[in-house]
Amino acid sequence: MLKKITNLLTATIILAASTFGFSAYAAPIVVKFSHVVAENTPKGQAALKFKEIAEKKLPGKVEVQVFPNSQLFGDGKEMEALLLNDVQIIAPSLSKFDRYTKKIQVFDLPFIFKDGNAALAFENSKEGKALLTSMKGKGLIGLDYWSNGMRHFSANKDFKLPKDIKGLKFRIQASDVYEEIMKSVGASGQKMAFAEVYQALESGVVDGQENSFSNTYSQKYHEVQKTILETNHGVLDYMVVVNEKWWDGLPADIKKGLSEAMHEATILNNQIAKQKNDDARAAILASSAANPKHAKIVKLTDAELAEWKKAMEPVYKRFEADIGVDLIKAAASHSNKK
Ligand code: LMR
Numbered sequence: 001m002l003k004k005i006t007n008l009l010t011a012t013i014i015l016a017a018s019t020f021g022f023s024a025y026a027a028p029i030v031v032k033f034s035h036v037v038a039e040n041t042p043k044g045q046a047a048l049k050f051k052e053i054a055e056k057k058l059p060g061k062v063e064v065q066v067f068p069n070s071q072l073f074g075d076g077k078e079m080e081a082l083l084l085n086d087v088q089i090i091a092p093s094l095s096k097f098d099r100y101t102k103k104i105q106v107f108d109l110p111f112i113f114k115d116g117n118a119a120l121a122f123e124n125s126k127e128g129k130a131l132l133t134s135m136k137g138k139g140l141i142g143l144d145y146w147s148n149g150m151r152h153f154s155a156n157k158d159f160k161l162p163k164d165i166k167g168l169k170f171r172i173q174a175s176d177v178y179e180e181i182m183k184s185v186g187a188s189g190q191k192m193a194f195a196e197v198y199q200a201l202e203s204g205v206v207d208g209q210e211n212s213f214s215n216t217y218s219q220k221y222h223e224v225q226k227t228i229l230e231t232n233h234g235v236l237d238y239m240v241v242v243n244e245k246w247w248d249g250l251p252a253d254i255k256k257g258l259s260e261a262m263h264e265a266t267i268l269n270n271q272i273a274k275q276k277n278d279d280a281r282a283a284i285l286a287s288s289a290a291n292p293k294h295a296k297i298v299k300l301t302d303a304e305l306a307e308w309k310k311a312m313e314p315v316y317k318r319f320e321a322d323i324g325v326d327l328i329k330a331a332a333s334h335s336n337k338k
Contacts, residue, residue, distance in 0.1 A: 028063040029254060033089040034072040034081070036194045038218040042148050042276050043091055043238060044068050046269035050089075054261035061254060075174065075193035082243050083139050091146055091238040095175035100135045102322035106331045108177035109319065110184075110233050110312035114335035116147055116274060119235040121334040127327060132239065141247055142239040143262050146269040148212045149277035150232040154225040154295055155208030156201070160304060162186065162311040168207040171197050178210075180315045181233075185308070194219075201225060212236045214273075217280035222287060222295040230299050231308055240266075 033050065037043050051064035067073075073081045075096065081087045094107040106112070113119040122128045123145040132142030159165050162185035172178040172189035182189035190206055194215075200206045202224040209221060215236070216222055240262065247255070281297065288294045300308070320328065 026061075028061055029250075031062055031064045031089060031258070032067065032072065032087045033064060033091075034067045034078055034087045035091050036070045036074055036078070037068065037215060039068050040276075041214045041218055042269050042273040043146055045272060045276075046146055046265045047091070049268045050261050050265035053264050054258055057257040057261055058254060062258070070193070070195040074195045079140075082241065085243050085246050088246055089143075089240060089242055091240040093148075093173055094145075094235075094237050094239055095173040095178060097135070097239070098174060098176055100138045100140060101131075102319075103134055103324065103327060104131055104239070105175070105177050105319055106323045106327050107237065108175050108181075108234060109323075109328065109331070110181055110315055111309050112328070112332050112335070113235050115232070116149055116235060116237075118334040119237055120145075120147055120270065122331045123237065125330065125334070127330040135241075136244060139244045140241050141244045142241050143259070144240045144266045146238040146240060146266060147273040148236040148238065149214055149273055151210050151212055151234045151236050152216075152228055152231050153208060153210045153233070154216065154221060154228040156204070156224070156226050157207070158227050159229060160298065160300070161307055165208070171200055171206045171209040177315065177319055180318050181312055184312045184315055197221070198224065210234075213277045213280040213284065217283050222284045223293075225295040228284065228295045228297045230297060231305070233308065233312070 031054070033047050035043055035047055039045070039048065047066045047068070051066050054062055054064050073087060073090075075092070078087065078090045078092065079096070079100075082090050094104055097104040107119070113122070128145070132144070135142070153159075153165070153170070155165060155168060155170075157164075157168075166186035168187045170182050170187055170189050171192045172182060173194075174191045179189045179191070192200060192206070197209055198219050198221065201209060201221055208225065210231075210233070211219075211221065216228065222228065250258070284295065285297060288296045316328065
């Protein structure tokens with residue numbers, strides 16, 4: 001008799017739970033976060049931090065699954081996967097949004113930011129924040145920017161000036177601005193997914209590439225390149241984006257918890273980004289000292305740097321109409337130029 005009553009009670013509770021959605025019986029919402037870089041990078045670490053905080057803030061309500069190293073989706077596929085809700089969060093480099101908005105191309109203009117802090121100041125400005133919602137009509141919402149670091153060119157030969165890379169082929173991200181940048185110095189750019197770059201450099205499919213020290217070191221590009229020229233020609237930062245429909249459909253408490261977790265992950269990311277890049281630079285120097293076949297890091301004098309800037313200047317004109325003069329001015333204002 002007692003058993004019967006207990007069974008009846010259990011059945012009633014389960015029925016009530018399924019009818020009214022009691023969370024004690026609901027499965028956690030799975031949030032897949034896919035990215036293309038190694039775990040020991042600013043983005044890799046920040047994604048893990050987001051998982052840790054989100055699951056702590058929303059115990060039993062969300063499960064965040066992080067997939068690094070293009071394990072789940074690589075470049076080219078991750079944006080489509082997000083729109084299909086096959087993945088819920090991605091954090092592509094700002095060079096990879098060409099197809100969704102022309103405005104974000106502003107980040108790729110050569111030498112527009114004198115350093116990572118200038119880029120961060122623009123990201124936190126009114127104009128920078130407005131870009132987070134500029135792809136709403138396309139189904140994407142940006143939650144935040146994450147910093148990585150400044151970009152530098154590397155090649156399988158010694159080079160110092162634009163004329164030295166004439167005719168060489170460089171792997172570039174899926175960015176029309178970078179295609180023009182390479183043309184402006186007489187080289188060519190080949191758009192290629194991040195996961196394919198090491199192999200392409202090693203086999204000579206491309207002669208060079210451009211990236212942050214953190215990516216260069218964690219992907220071992222320095223082992224298959226001869227020279228890394230410290231050009232600081234651009235910033236490699238990210239926008240953390242979600243599928244608009246999925247995000248808007250989340251229960252209020254989940255959305256709040258995930259937003260707070262994202263905020264904390266952003267703070268961590270931006271605190272560690274510079275250090276991670278400085279450490280990677282030091283590790284590349286050590287590696288080149290121990291093995292002369294590994295790339296050396298070459299610095300530029302002011303006069304040499306001026307040659308790179310001058311050669312790339314026409315790129316601005318080419319994209320001015322698409323991006324908008326005011327936005328270019330706003331971005332450049334944080335470096336006290338233009
Ligand atoms: C690249 O493709 O080189 C970078 O965008 C990779 C990344 O996410 O840092």
